[in-house]
Amino acid sequence: MDTQKLIKECIREIPAAQRQLYDHFAETMLGVCYRYTKSMDDAEDVLQDGFVKVFRNLGQYKYEGELGGWIRRIMVTTALNFLKKNFRYNHEFSFDNENLHPVTDDNPEIKMTGKELADLVRQLPIGYQTIFNLHAVEGFSHVEIGKMLGINEGTSRSQYARARALLISWIKKNDQVNFKTGVYAGK
Amino acid sequence: MPENEFEKKISSEMQELKFKPSEQVWLRVEERIKKKKNRRIFVVIFLLAGLALLGYWQRTNLFGEQKNDIVKTVQNDSSGEKQKEENSQSTNEINSSTTKQKTQLTGSKEIKNTTGKTVNDKQTDSGSVIDKKGIAVSKNNINKQKKSKEGTNGKPGSIKTKKDNKPEASTAIVSANSKTKNGVVDDKSKDLKTDPETIAKQKDVNQSEVKPVDSKIDSAKVVTLEQEKNVTATDTLLKTDPTKDTPSQTVKKDPAEKKWKWGLLITPGISSLNDNEISFGGLKSADAFAYQNPVGSVTGTPPPPRQNPSEIKAGFAFQVGAYAQRQLSPRTSLSLGLQYGYYSNVLHIGNMRNSGNTQLFSVFGRNANQVYNAGGDTTKYTNSYHFIELPFLFQWQLNKNKTKPFIWSTGFIIGQLIASNAIMYDTAFNGVYYKNKSQLNKTQFSLSTGFSWTIANNKRVQWNLGPVADLHLSKLIDNPFENKRYLFFVGLRTGVLLNSKK
Numbered sequence: 001m002d003t004q005k006l007i008k009e010c011i012r013e014i015p016a017a018q019r020q021l022y023d024h025f026a027e028t029m030l031g032v033c034y035r036y037t038k039s040m041d042d043a044e045d046v047l048q049d050g051f052v053k054v055f056r057n058l059g060q061y062k063y064e065g066e067l068g069g070w071i072r073r074i075m076v077t078t079a080l081n082f083l084k085k086n087f088r089y090n091h092e093f094s095f096d097n098e099n100l101h102p103v104t105d106d107n108p109e110i111k112m113t114g115k116e117l118a119d120l121v122r123q124l125p126i127g128y129q130t131i132f133n134l135h136a137v138e139g140f141s142h143v144e145i146g147k148m149l150g151i152n153e154g155t156s157r158s159q160y161a162r163a164r165a166l167l168i169s170w171i172k173k174n175d176q177v178n179f180k181t182g183v184y185a186g187k
Numbered sequence: 188m189p190e191n192e193f194e195k196k197i198s199s200e201m202q203e204l205k206f207k208p209s210e211q212v213w214l215r216v217e218e219r220i221k222k223k224k225n226r227r228i229f230v231v232i233f234l235l236a237g238l239a240l241l242g243y244w245q246r247t248n249l250f251g252e253q254k255n256d257i258v259k260t261v262q263n264d265s266s267g268e269k270q271k272e273e274n275s276q277s278t279n280e281i282n283s284s285t286t287k288q289k290t291q292l293t294g295s296k297e298i299k300n301t302t303g304k305t306v307n308d309k310q311t312d313s314g315s316v317i318d319k320k321g322i323a324v325s326k327n328n329i330n331k332q333k334k335s336k337e338g339t340n341g342k343p344g345s346i347k348t349k350k351d352n353k354p355e356a357s358t359a360i361v362s363a364n365s366k367t368k369n370g371v372v373d374d375k376s377k378d379l380k381t382d383p384e385t386i387a388k389q390k391d392v393n394q395s396e397v398k399p400v401d402s403k404i405d406s407a408k409v410v411t412l413e414q415e416k417n418v419t420a421t422d423t424l425l426k427t428d429p430t431k432d433t434p435s436q437t438v439k440k441d442p443a444e445k446k447w448k449w450g451l452l453i454t455p456g457i458s459s460l461n462d463n464e465i466s467f468g469g470l471k472s473a474d475a476f477a478y479q480n481p482v483g484s485v486t487g488t489p490p491p492p493r494q495n496p497s498e499i500k501a502g503f504a505f506q507v508g509a510y511a512q513r514q515l516s517p518r519t520s521l522s523l524g525l526q527y528g529y530y531s532n533v534l535h536i537g538n539m540r541n542s543g544n545t546q547l548f549s550v551f552g553r554n555a556n557q558v559y560n561a562g563g564d565t566t567k568y569t570n571s572y573h574f575i576e577l578p579f580l581f582q583w584q585l586n587k588n589k590t591k592p593f594i595w596s597t598g599f600i601i602g603q604l605i606a607s608n609a610i611m612y613d614t615a616f617n618g619v620y621y622k623n624k625s626q627l628n629k630t631q632f633s634l635s636t637g638f639s640w641t642i643a644n645n646k647r648v649q650w651n652l653g654p655v656a657d658l659h660l661s662k663l664i665d666n667p668f669e670n671k672r673y674l675f676f677v678g679l680r681t682g683v684l685l686n687s688k689k
Contacts, residue, residue, distance in 0.1 A: 011588070018220065022213055031204030044212050051216045059588035107193045114200035121201075136194045137201045168193070 003067055011059050022051060025068060029075045035118050035133050036079035038126070042086070050078040076138060080130070080148060089126050110171060120170055128163035135160050234585070234595065238636060242658065447511045449685050450522075454655055456678020458504035458530035460663060494537070494562030494618030502531030502569055504676050510578070512684060518584040528574040528602060530674055534610070536620050537563030559610065561618035568620070570609040572627075572663070572674070576602040578635060591641040600657060602631040611666050626666045633659040637680060649684040 009017030029050060033043040053074050061070055083089040110117070121129055134140045134148070135156070142156040149156070508526020515521055537560030559566060580598035607627055610620040637655030644650070659674040666672075 011591075013220070015217070018217070019213070022216065026208050026212070027205040030206040030208045031201075034204065034206055035201060040206070043206070044208055047208055048212050048215050048219075051212075052219045055216075055220050057587070059590055110193070110196045110200070112200070114202075114204045117197060117200050118204055121197075133201075137198050139198070164193070 004063065007058060007061060007063075007067070010055060013055075018055060021054075025071050026051070028068065029071060031118075032072055032075045033079055035121060035137065036076070036083065036130060038089075038122055042082070046075065046079045046082045049082065050075040053078060072138075076134070077148075083126060083130065112171070120167060123170070124163050124166060127159055128166065131156055131159045132163040132167070136164075231585075242636075242656075447513050450510050450512060450682055452506070452508060452510060452524075452526070452680055452682040454506040454678040454680040456504050456506075456655075456676055457501040458674060458676040459501040459532045460499050460672035461675050494560065496612040496618075497534045497536050497561060497620070499672075500533040500535075502533045502571075504528070504530040504678065506576070506676075506678065506680075508576070508578075510580075510682075512582070520582045520584075522578070522580045522582060522596070524578045524580075526576050526578060528576050528676075529571065530574065530676060531569050531571040534568045534570065534620070535564045536561060536566050536568055536610075538565050557610070557622055558616075559620040560616075561612060561620055568610060571607060572604060572609065573606040574602040574604055574631065576600050576631075580635060590644045593641075594639045594651070594653075595636075596639065596655075597634075597636040600631075600633045600635050602633065602659075604629040604631065609664070611664065613666075623666075626664055628661050628663055628665055631659050631661045631663065631674065633657045633661070633674070639680060639682065645686075647686055649686055651680075651682045651684065653680055654678070655680045 006017055006021055010021050026047065030043055030047050033046040033050070034040065037043045037046060050071075054071050057074070061067065112120070121132055124132060130149070131145060134145045135142065140148070142153045142160070145151075145156040146153040506526050506528045508524050510522045510524030510526075512520050512522040539557065539559050559568065578598060578600045580596045582594050582596040584592045584594050586593040604627060607624065608622070609624075609627060611623045611626050613619050613621060635655065635657045637653055639651040639653030639655075641649055641651045655678055657674075657676040661673075662671040663674045664672040
């Protein structure tokens with residue numbers, strides 16, 4: 001696929017090119033959206049919004065860095081907006097200024113697949129889930145996360161530490177998690 | 188960034204996560220993209236309609252009350268019968284009296300005209316026209332005074348009595364003193380000219396950036412962050428080191444955008460003169476009434492019909508120049524320029540009159556070598572106007588595409604007429620055209636508006652193309668025998684903007 005040509009055709013709003021671009025990235029991007037939401041329907045809603053933004057703003061892509069990375073950023077931002085706007089999430093999507101929680105050095109062996117891990121992360125409270133995804137998966141720093149979510153850097157660190165600790169505890173109790181249904185059966 | 192194996196493992200597993208979306212997702216995306224496209228068309232139509240309304244409003248409010256002095260005078264003239272009587276003596280009679288007048292007027296330094304003002308015997312090029320206008324406007328007074336002065340042939344006043352009733356031609360003859368080429372009327376007739384008090388109010392343009400409905404996604408920031416990191420998605424895993432967090436996530440503005448950019452433009456198009464309405468050609472009914480009806484006779488011999496001013500048709504025009512553009516905000520910019528403007532319009536007129544005619548010389552002086560009969564269709568004459576102009580334009584980007592912006596520009600242009608070969612209508616000799624630069628308003632103030640699409644954009648240059656329209660607010664021709672004329676230009680602007688080096 002000639003990415004440059006495809007982008008130009010998408011900017012010229014050629015339907016076939018737009019469809020080709022969508023087909024190329026849709027599956028990966030749905031994976032991104034899936035990690036930030038609690039259901040596949042919500043993930044598809046985010047994916048839909050995200051691709052509309054991609055096509056509208058494709059003219060601003062400057063061919064610096066991979067197109068996939070650029071689209072991923074849009075999907076992440078769209079997902080965050082979705083969480084803030086959607087009632088199912090926004091009442092949980094608040095962050096208290098908690099004291100800094102030390103990051104544990106505990107590194108358990110992980111034998112789960114990506115889907116299983118994603119399902120486990122989705123069991124976290126929405127705030128933990130979001131910060132964990134942003135930091136551990138996307139690679140954003142806590143400063144960046146703080147700016148994106150409008151919280152302090154310390155709050156981000158604390159939330160991440162709690163999320164990490166919770167996940168590790170769940171992974172250790174691997175036998176208590178039903179990965180087929182994605183429902184945590186611990187405690 | 189992930190600082191240990193746990194984060195690395197999580198990240199590598201999660202990055203590979205893929206799900207096949209349902210077909211409904213694409214259908215909804217496709218539908219929303221199409222809607223956006225349709226909405227854009229409506230916005231453009233709305234803007235064009237708004238522009239047209241604005242133009243109409245400006246024309247109506249700024250020029251709606253301006254009327255030609257001559258049209259008013261002729262229509263309101265209560266002494267039409269007297270005038271007809273005098274007019275019936277026709278041009279030949281006037282010509283014969285001209286010879287007498289020359290001898291009678293010789294030696295007189297000053298001539299009192301019928302309005303009680305003093306006609307100075309000075310030599311100027313433009314005097315005859317001003318003289319004619321002054322008398323034409325004060326026609327009612329002239330007619331009243333004429334009665335008391337009848338029968339006093341041989342005196343300067345009696346000569347003027349004839350002129351009173353055929354103001355345009357006879358006045359010209361008054362000015363044609365035998366010792367002078369032209370006379371100057373030192374009266375206040377100029378005050379009767381209706382100078383247009385045009386105050387163009389520039390509306391404040393909202394320069395704030397227009398954000399999409401879903402503006403919370405800051406795409407610019409996304410791009411900037413991407414540039415700063417300059418890594419692929421997988422590379423980001425390695426950078427997730429909380430100890431190296433840097434507060435460098437603010438959007439950096441490109442300093443090159445704030446600099447002046449230079450460009451060249453050429454705008455071929457057409458121009459014409461219009462009076463109260465934006466039109467290309469066509470004589471207004473008021474003109475036809477004014478020039479055809481008043482001439483008549485009660486003595487039995489109908490005079491030759493006076494010819495109307497010819498229909499003005501659009502002619503070729505172009506603008507070429509250079510400009511400097513400065514970005515004010517991401518979507519607005521200001522441009523200043525210097526350009527040469529060539530404008531023309533076409534007249535279909537009659538034959539050229541014999542330049543050796545002493546009567547022509549006495550009326551038009553040194554302009555007598557190029558006098559055409561009005562009416563007829565034997566000569567196609569192109570009035571050309573050469574301007575040096577300074578455009579000041581405000582530009583507003585209507586779309587969000589940075590590489591190929593669609594821009595609406597509006598502003599004003601100050602122009603100075605540097606040369607022209609335009610001919611003017613005069614009612615003398617039953618309607619003629621002749622050259623008279625004094626009737627041209629040399630300093631012009633005009634409104635300009637247009638759209639431009641960037642058709643090609645690379646690192647060095649940006650090519651843009653779009654329609655542009657200039658509407659002159661200053662009257663170009665101030666001829667007492669015609670409606671005031673304003674220049675109007677429409678063209679297709681092609682510009683090249685040099686992108687500044689980063």
